[in-house]
Amino acid sequence: MTYGVSLEHTTLPKDPGLRLDPDAREHLVAAVPAGPAVRRLRAEHARDGHGPLTLLEGDEDAVLAALAERLAAAGVGLRLYVAGAEGFVRRAVRVGLDAGLVADEILTEVDAGAARDVWCSHCKAITRGVTTTVAPCAGCGRMLEVFHHFSRRHAAYMGFQVDAEVPGEIPEPEVRWA
């Protein structure tokens, strides 16, 4: 079954890795947990960064809330660095774009699990932490097939009911984003 969504035409997020941008005059880091990528970034900052580097700490939701608050008062010249689990990274990028950052000002690295957030195209609910190609929707319970199509607006991958054409015909879920 296809939905006219082909791999070539989709916008999949790219993660350039956490590299310090030496031109920035302020560096804001949202990383849960703060792992090796953040240590590397701090070392780079100590060597050739100018302007302060701030690390937001806490659980994912706390960091996202703190991030939105910091960005509301921030000025052009800031770079946002995001690392952690795939779902968190996408949500933090969304917060950054909503605050007025441009894509060039956000550097990302997924270094804590590739589980995806999936947006149900039927009930619009978002199911977090999906690791398999087919998974139940947390909202409506439909079995969703996870597509290679990322919605920036929802900060999630698109999911479509897998047995829409032949009800009950559900392929074996395959673990792909552990």
Added chain:
Amino acid sequence: MGVTIDVRVAAVRELAPDVRELTLTPLNGTPLPAFSPGSHVVVHVPGERTRRNPYSLACAPWSTDAYRIAVRRLDDGRGGSRAVHEHVGEGDVLAIEPPRNLFAPVVGARRHLLVAGGIGITPFVSYAHQLVADGVPFELHHAPTGGPLADELAALCPGAVHAHAGRDELMAAVEAALDAQPLGTHLSVCGPPAMMEAVCDAARRHGWPGSRVHLERFVLDTGPMDPFAVRLARSGREIAVGEDESLLEALEAAGVDVPYLCRQGICGECRLGLLEGTPDHRDIFLTADERAAGTAIMPCVSRCAGDGPLVLDLA
């Protein structure tokens, strides 16, 4: 050459000793096209040979009963702007091409920082009208002080327009402004090349990524205008390019149609295949690799290093 619109020069006003403003009105009462902020028109300037020069529209985007353009007299051998000063007077009829835009404000920008040098203020007249109408905040820094256009803008948006006496004062104000813009601000710059370079450099030093910086290259460094020859490979025709015309103008005068938009070496529209000869690239469109390859040329600004001929992939 595409459609042209005949307009009457309804008024001529001196904005500065070397800058003249023309008010252009439709001939038969049909409104002129509305345009987007930052648009320019290509004016067919009469003279010994017709020139086609781009000028920013310096009026509100919905000003369909009259366009205004400001023309600086340039004594660099390019006859177009001199011809406007010498040959165009009130009541004359000119042909213009419909507005085009290579400098539109970024959609979705939440605030604009605008920087203008000299006559580079012209595209920001339409910006200011639109931004005021849309309620989008902005600040405009320009130098030098004074001039009817600047006064008009200051009256239109009090508090948002900052005049500076000279280049140093302008740059000091820009450096301060670059550090004080909320996320979502975009920077647009128009003016002489050296000034634009200084602003770009300052923006980079203050942490502005290139995607937030937008340039209208108003006055290109043209360099000497030595004559040279071109050959059209497919027909074998030889065409001489004189010292007062561009390669594009020489081709047009010889009846060879080449598509164009900006006529300033920016947009890439006029790109021609180059088969032989050493070009003197003066555009800002081709990449370093393309220049090194020497297989393409932008005839609106680029010339030949030496007498030529340049052999063009044209009939």
